[in-house]
Amino acid sequence: MKKLLLCMILTGLALTAAAGGKKVRYQGELAGGIALEPKTTSPDKWYEITTRQGVRLFDYLFVGAGFSYIARIGTPIDREIPVFGTVRGYLPLGKSCVSLYASCDAGYACEFREGYYRPSIGVDIALSRRMGITLDVGYRHFSVAGTPYDLTDSYLVFTAGFRF
Known part of the structure; x- marks a missing residue:
């Protein structure tokens, strides 16, 4: 998993270098959300705060890294801190700000x-060229392999964020 993360970071750096100075800019995001486990009717919910930092390439691609603080407020309190590489592709809808x-x-x-991945789809509503509001739905998956008890946990995640 460490090799995968390193490979993603190096790919992001290579894309940034290849883009030169053509429409490359910093982009950050701060988001909060709630996750529900679709397999159970457990009343416990997972809450998360996530930050992503990176570069926006040509208005269509974001490459960066980030981390989350994920906690379940229940009995007992559980928490998780994933560190990840991220890639996001944008599809503008005409001349609108969406x-x-x-x-x-x-x-x-x-x-x-644990290994961690989270694919998602969403909408970005631009407030200006550099700022916007993001809303997305994702699927968060944790896996612990190579232990006496192989674990996998999957959650449906709803988040709202602020892009800057």
Whole structure:
């Protein structure tokens, strides 16, 4: 998993270098959300705060890295801190301020040493060229392999964020 994260970061750096100075700019995002486990009727919900930092290439591609703080407020309190690389492709809708996007985060969840990935789809509503509001629906998956108890946890995640 560490090799995958390193490969994603190096790919992002290579894309940035290849783009030269042509419409490359910094982009960050701060988002919060709630996750529900679709397999159970458990009353516990997972809450998350996520930040992503990187570069926006040609208005259509974002490449970066980020981390999340994920916690379940229940009995007992659980938490997870995934660190990941992220890629997001944008599809502007005509001349409007709305863009659709598909995104994927992949990395390593530190608390239990798990693999982590989160594909999602969403909408980005631009407030200006540099700022906007994001809304998305994703699928978060953790996996612990190579242990006496192989674990996989999957959640449906709804988030809202602020892009800057």
